[in-house]
Amino acid sequence: MTTERTLPHPRLDVLTRGSGPALLLAHGAGGGIEGNFGLVLDDLAADHSIVGPHYPGAGGTPVATDPLELDDLADQLAASAVAAGHQRFAVLGESLGTAVALRTATRHPERVTSLVLTAGFAVADPVLALTAELIRTLGRAGEWSAVARLAVVSCRSPEQLATIPPAALDDAVARAAAGMPPGMLDHFDLVSRVDVRDDLARVAVPTLVVAPLGDRLVLPESSRRLADGIPGARLAELPGAGHLLSEPDRAVWLRLVREFLAGNA
Incomplete structure (x- = not known):
């Protein structure tokens, strides 16, 4: 028997757009809703209600003090969707957002209808763990240009x-630097601590895992382990795609996601 978990008061800045079945977006570390999903927001909003919360230190959400x-992020995402008028919703997560999406599904199984997990991980692989550590070290030293180059x-x-x-x-480096939110180091601190391996077997909704095979930040094997x-x-692989999907790769991703959502409405 599932007991519905009490939701907190929502406190995240949220982008909403469109109408139709609800899609809750979970963005990655050092990113935001526009940064991760901007290429497809208008398309998805044509027939879905988009709910895109920003983690602390991204979008208009203040930087966290702890x-x-x-x-907490999972509960806040669910609370944001409910506050926007949606009792049930699919969740699309990218990078760190895949762990947030998974935890949302296991903490609020009565609300989540399906999952799309892109460039995801259950626990940081060696490449991601070392990169997260380097980003935090450089950022604390004020070496933001170096962080942008690494990105x-x-x-x-x-x-x-x-x-x-x-x-x-x-x-390219200047654009990367301009896109880094104030909460970037907090996001990558969470990346280094995430472990949702025990959540995987508890997921009871249709799930699409998308693995960009040219990903240099989160190894494709991490996505395969999720699947x-x-x-x-279901596992779908994008040959040659990087961690941040290019416009052509995002178009392929959009087709895969639309087919999956249509089959699991």
Whole structure:
């Protein structure tokens, strides 16, 4: 028997758009709703009600005064959706957002109807763990330009990096720096502590796992382990795609997601 968990008062800044079945978005570390989902927001909002909460230190949500906790974020995401008028919803998570989405599904199983997990992980793999540690070390030292350079290298696939002319690298770094939210170090601190391995077998809703095979930040094997651990999960692989999906890769992702959601409405 499932006992409905009491939701907290919602306190996150939330982007809402569209109408139709509810889609709750869980963004990644050092990102936001527009940064992670901007290429597809208008398309998804054409026939879905988008609810996009921003973690502390992203969007309009103030920076946290205490370390972020996964349970609290999961409860806040669910509370944001309910406050927007949606008692049940699918959850789309990317990167850190996959762990938030999974925890939302296991803490609020009566509300979550399906999951889409992209570039995800149950626990930080060695590449992600070392990168998160380096980002926090550089950020605490005020070396934000170095953090931005690391982001450019980590979040693009080898194929994407090969197409950037040397003269355009500084622009890419500047864009990465401009997109980093105030709560970035808090987000990556949580990345280093996430462990939802015990949640996987408890997921009882249809799940699509999308693995970008050119991901240099979260190893594709981490996505495969998610799919292996979640009962009945479907795995879709994006050859050559990086951690942040390019416009062509996002178009493929959108087709996969739309087909999955249509089959699990």
